[in-house]
Amino acid sequence: MPRIAIGGFQHETNTFAPIKADLQAFLEPGGWPGLTRGPAVLETFAGMNLPIAGFIEAARDQGHELIPLAWAQATPAAHVTEEAFEHILGAILDDLRAALPVDAVYLDLHGAMVSESHEDGEGEILARVRALIGPGVPLVASLDLHANVTARMVAQGDLLESYRTYPHIDMAETGARAARALHKILSGGAVPGKGFRQLPFLVPILGGCTLVEPAKSLYGRLEAMVETEDISLSFNAGFGPADIWDCGPSVLAYAATQEAAARAADTLAGEIVAREADFDKPVHAPEDAVAQAMARAAAGATKPAILADSQDNPGGGGTGDTTGLLAALVAAGAQDAVLAMMFDPAAAAAAQAAGEGAAIEIGLGAKSGMAGHRPFEGSFDVERLGDGRFTCTGPFAKGLKMELGPMALLRLGGVRIVVASRNTQAADQEIFRHLGIEPSTQKILALKSSVHFRADFAPIAEDILVVKAPGANALDNADLDYKNLRPGVRVVPMGAGHGG
Numbered sequence: 001m002p003r004i005a006i007g008g009f010q011h012e013t014n015t016f017a018p019i020k021a022d023l024q025a026f027l028e029p030g031g032w033p034g035l036t037r038g039p040a041v042l043e044t045f046a047g048m049n050l051p052i053a054g055f056i057e058a059a060r061d062q063g064h065e066l067i068p069l070a071w072a073q074a075t076p077a078a079h080v081t082e083e084a085f086e087h088i089l090g091a092i093l094d095d096l097r098a099a100l101p102v103d104a105v106y107l108d109l110h111g112a113m114v115s116e117s118h119e120d121g122e123g124e125i126l127a128r129v130r131a132l133i134g135p136g137v138p139l140v141a142s143l144d145l146h147a148n149v150t151a152r153m154v155a156q157g158d159l160l161e162s163y164r165t166y167p168h169i170d171m172a173e174t175g176a177r178a179a180r181a182l183h184k185i186l187s188g189g190a191v192p193g194k195g196f197r198q199l200p201f202l203v204p205i206l207g208g209c210t211l212v213e214p215a216k217s218l219y220g221r222l223e224a225m226v227e228t229e230d231i232s233l234s235f236n237a238g239f240g241p242a243d244i245w246d247c248g249p250s251v252l253a254y255a256a257t258q259e260a261a262a263r264a265a266d267t268l269a270g271e272i273v274a275r276e277a278d279f280d281k282p283v284h285a286p287e288d289a290v291a292q293a294m295a296r297a298a299a300g301a302t303k304p305a306i307l308a309d310s311q312d313n314p315g316g317g318g319t320g321d322t323t324g325l326l327a328a329l330v331a332a333g334a335q336d337a338v339l340a341m342m343f344d345p346a347a348a349a350a351a352q353a354a355g356e357g358a359a360i361e362i363g364l365g366a367k368s369g370m371a372g373h374r375p376f377e378g379s380f381d382v383e384r385l386g387d388g389r390f391t392c393t394g395p396f397a398k399g400l401k402m403e404l405g406p407m408a409l410l411r412l413g414g415v416r417i418v419v420a421s422r423n424t425q426a427a428d429q430e431i432f433r434h435l436g437i438e439p440s441t442q443k444i445l446a447l448k449s450s451v452h453f454r455a456d457f458a459p460i461a462e463d464i465l466v467v468k469a470p471g472a473n474a475l476d477n478a479d480l481d482y483k484n485l486r487p488g489v490r491v492v493p494m495g496a497g498h499g500g
Contacts, residue, residue, distance in 0.1 A: 002186050004059060005099050006041065007069030007092045008052050008108030009125060012146060014241040014317025015114055016480055017078040017472045018370050023087055025074035029403040031314075031424025032073045037091060041068035048399035049168075051142040052108040054175030059106075062183045067102060069095040075423055076317045085115040089125055096132055104138040104182055105129055108175065111147020111162070112239040119244040119484070123152035130156045138191065140182045142174045145208065146239040149250040154196045158185065159254050162234035164219050166208050167427070167455035169395040181232055181254075192232070193258035195265030199249040199272060200497075201490035202477045205316060206466060207279030208237035209451045211458070214275035221271060231255040231264050235272065240477040241317060245486045279493045281466070283310075283475050286328035289465040290444075294334055296462055297443040303462035304442045309339075310450040311471030315425035318448065319343065319368035323376040324469030325446050326365070326417065330376075335414035336443035340426040341404075343368075348421045351382045351408035358382045364410070364417065370472065380417075384409040384435045388420060392428040394456025402430070409435040427452040429460075 011021055027035050036044050045053035052071060059066055070091035074080075096105070107129065113121030122141075130139060138158045143149070145163040153160065161178040163170055185191060210219050218235060226233050232254040238247060251272070253265040284292070293305035309325045312318040320343035329337050342365050354360050360382060363375025388404030405421025418426075418435060426447040432439045439445055440460040447453045450466075450473065458464065466475070474480050477491045488497040 001063060001065050002103040003065045003067055004104045004106055004182070005067040005069055005096050005102045006052065006055060006106045007095070008071040008073070009088050009092060010073040010108065010110040011080050011113045011121070012076040012110050012144065012239055012316070013079060013112055013114035014076055014473060015078060015243045016241050016474065017317035018319065019077050019368060021074045021077040021080045021084060023081065023084040025077065026072040026084055026088055030422035031075060031400065031402060035070065035072040035088065037070040037095070038068055041071050042066060049172045049396065051171050051175035051178070054172030055106055055108070055142070055179045058176040058179035062179065067099045071108060075314050078317065080113060080115040080121065082116045085118070085121070089128065093128060093132060096129065102133065102137065104140065104186060105133055106178060106182060107141040109141045109143055111143035111149055111236065112242055114242060114244055120150045120152055120246065123150050123156065126153055126156035138182060138185045140178050142178045143236065144168070145237055147236045148238050148242055148244065148247050149196070149236050149252060150246040151196065154194055154252070158191050159232060160234065160252055161232060162236050162252065164210070164222065166210050166215070166237070167396045167452040169455050190256070192254035192256065193261040195253035195261035197251045197265045197269040198246070199269060200488065201276055201493050202240045202247065203237045203249050203279050204281060204477060205240060205310070205450050205475060206281040209454070211454055214278040218272055218275060222268060225264060225268065229264065231260065233264055233268060235268060241474055241480060243482050243484050245484055247485055248489055276493045283466045283468040286325050286467050286469045287332070289467045290328045290332045290334060292465060293444045294332060301462040303460055304439065304445045306457055306461045306464045307444065307446045308450060308453065308464065308466045309446055309448045309469055309471070310466050310475055311469060311473050312448050313425050313450045313473045314343065314423045314448060315427070315452060316450055316473035318471045318473040319370060320423040320448055321365040321368050322370070322373055322469065322471045323365045325467055326376055326415070329415045329446060330412060333414065334444055337414060337446065338416045338418065338432065338437060338442050339446040340418035340431050341420045341448060342417050343423040344419050345405065345421040348406045348408050348419045351410060351419065352385055352406045354382055356382055356385055373470065378412050380410040380412050382408060383411050383416065386434050388422070390430050390434045392430050394428040396452045396455040397428040407435060409437070425449040425452060427456065429456050
């Protein structure tokens with residue numbers, strides 16, 4: 001029975017964000033489980049839409065013996081601190097060293113990690129694991145669709161398998177695909193040939209959504225190629241707010257021969273580049289979005305209008321506490337509007353101390369220290385309190401057990417605000433239900449999320465408007481001051497090449 005060591009280390013790094021990912025961010029649970037090690041790895045993730053969960057289930061069905069290492073993930077932020085990087089990678093390597101010899105290794109990675117010392121976090125992780133197991137032991141990893149894939153990652157891993165959906169509803173399935181690919185190698189199949197192509201433009205964060213064009217048909221094309229050819233194929237849209245040499249989209253192909261892999265990579269890369277102009281998507285100023293949402297409500301809309309506060313999306317490095325969209329809602333006199341979530345532990349604590357039914361005078365939000373941001377001052381009614389513990393039910397976050405600390409539902413006029421003590425994006429309806437709100441009955445839902453919310457909220461939405469309110473998760477990569485991006489890459493679709 002083959003012995004497969006399994007672990008994971010995930011972080012999506014926004015190098016332009018104001019707060020780094022320290023060790024505590026990985027240790028404590030929040031929107032994701034905290035650092036998990038040893039036998040708990042085999043049980044903690046059961047039923048969750050996470051790659052390691054899908055890998056474990058598929059590998060067990062194949063009869064493999066699984067050797068758990070360590071797994072950790074933190075909410076996107078700026079650089080992973082040196083302490084956090086070395087502590088978590090050290091745990092993975094220590095556990096792997098103790099388990100040797102093994103027949104294979106699987107890692108649940110993101111692909112866009114940048115640490116204080118390593119531009120290519122995953123390349124460093126894979127290289128250190130490879131140095132420990134040697135060149136003959138298969139090393140397979142799953143990656144996020146937003147991975148900034150590097151040549152070093154491709155060289156160190158035998159096969160990298162990426163998500164195919166954004167919202168990422170196929171995370172567990174991607175882990176299962178990685179398990180099937182590894183099983184094929186362990187069953188006597190040759191290590192596949194590799195095709196890797198970096199594309200010459202950055203994909204805006206909205207452009208990668210697989211529910212709309214061009215990504216919808218491009219990933220459909222990818223699926224068709226996989227079904228008709230004996231290949232593994234990934235299109236990584238990349239993660240734009242990362243000021244590194246290898247930032248940007250790429251294509252990965254694995255096939256029985258090097259020639260077949262190169263041919264598949266060239267074919268898909270060519271089709272993506274041909275659709276470059278289609279990746280740009282419209283966005284709205286906060287005041288315009290609020291006005292449109294209120295007009296729809298006044299006209300008798302029976303479903304909520306959703307305003308996506310994308311630039312303050314914690315899922316892309318946003319601080320989760322900017323107040324631009326909140327201010328626009330209040331100024332317009334919006335009614336039956338709920339904003340989720342505002343990351344403000346102090347406000348949550350004040351509400352908990354005052355109790356339900358009380359009024360509190362506070363400055364809400366803007367505690368992260370971003371330049372030019374100030375708290376929203378006001379007298380807020382405390383409508384409901386919660387402990388922040390609930391299980392997500394939507395397609396993206398399915399099965400995740402949230403631990404967001406003390407929570408509160410505050411009201412200011414016709415606007416209510418969901419406040420949490422730990423930061424995560426508003427991508428699941430249970431965030432509202434935890435505080436007694438049925439989201440489908442509201443007129444306006446303002447969500448600090450970019451795309452993932454669509455998996456659970458699109459079916460209940462009258463309309464979806466993406467808002468460009470201030471925040472650290474740029475909608476337009478042209479707003480970012482790149483210093484390290486390789487020369488020639490077009491920062492926006494069809495734009496001029498970056499000067500380096």
